[in-house]
Structure formats: structure tokens, C-alpha cells
Amino acid sequence: DAGVIQSPRHEVTEMGQEVTLRCKPISGHDYLFWYRQTMMRGLELLIYFNNNVPIDDSGMPEDRFSAKMPNASFSTLKIQPSEPRDSAVYFCASSLRGLAGSTGELFFGEGSRLTVL
């Protein structure tokens, strides 16, 4: 398996522009997570999905952020409009829980580094 795939790896945009980050989870995984990493705040959970359904979006900073998972193999995180304080590395991760309640370790993508000027 190719692992969790994220795109783009780097994005530089100007304040006010729309940003869309993409994620392809590991095939067969039933949970998908979006995290944000900054020096100041560390690793923050933004939202997670189970079987394509959003379960907890309490970590989403504000209404400018939205996430979708239209099918089991694709998710997007959108920021509209973007602001300089959104500059961070955004990680997507997936895991397999299944019916047996596996230990659920996360598998992370390489991240999308966003810079908002």
C-alpha cells in the first residue's frame, strides 16, 4: 500500500484566497483524521470521520474551515478565506478500527505545508 497520500505538499497563497487540501487514506481504513501542526500549538486534531461521516469537528478553528469526505478514498480540507494565521502543516491520518475494536494506531501522510502571505 502506498500509505496516506496528501496533496499538495506545499502551498503558498495570499490572504483571502481559498485553499483546498486533499487526502487519500489507506485502502480499507474506516477512520480519517485531519490534524494541524504549528510551533506554538503543537499537534491539534481538527476533525475526524468514521465511514465517511464526520464524527467530531470541535477542533475546527472557525467557520472558514470545512472538511468533506465524499467517499472512502478521498477527503478535503478547505479554508475560505485563508488568513496568515492559518499557516501551518496540515496532516491527514487514517486508521482501522473495525468491529473488533483494533488498537487503532494512526498512519499519517507526509503533510501539506501551507503558507498564507
Place this chain on the structure above:
Amino acid sequence: AQSVAQPEDQVNVAEGNPLTVKCTYSVSGNPYLFWYVQYPNRGLQFLLKYITGDNLVKGSYGFEAEFNKSQTSFHLKKPSALVSDSALYFCAVRDINSGYSTLTFGKGTMLLVSP
């Protein structure tokens, strides 16, 4: 509620010396415990996990971790550090008894191994 503490922002060790990266946790039930490593400009990579059984868990790259229930700790160890071990290390916990819960990560500890 579940939480993880990594008390050291940075650990410095000379190559060839043993290393320890500390982690303590808090859960209401029994824990699943994990260590992840992040190299520069990379995602987090799974190193090892404790589920049940032997308190000493062996993982990737020669790392191991010791689960201590009485001290609620899960310290990461390696007998002989390599310069290539320099990275950011995260401890994480999940409460088995909470039904379902996400992993809670510590803030990370930067390990610097000098030649």
C-alpha cells in the same frame, strides 16, 4: 478524560549513549500507549505500542518502551543512540474503556543526538 505529558521539550545525548524520552499518561480506564517519531519535513511514523502483556515493548529502529502502571509512565528508550535518531518524538494514549476515543498526543520531545 485522557491526557499525556512529555515533561522535556528537548533531550540531548551523545551518540553511543543510552537515551530515554519520558512520557506519563492519565486515563480513567486502561490505556493503549503509542510512540511516534517525526523526522524533519515528514509525517509522524508509528514506532511502537503497548496494548497488554509484557511491560517492555520493542519497536522499530531498536527502540523500546517500558510500561509502568504504578507510575503511569511509558518512557521510550534505546541502548545506544545514533545521530540519525535525532527527531521529534510523540507519546500518545487511548483509553480502552471509553468505548471509542481518539488518540491524545503529547506536545512532543525533540531528541538531539550529537556525534
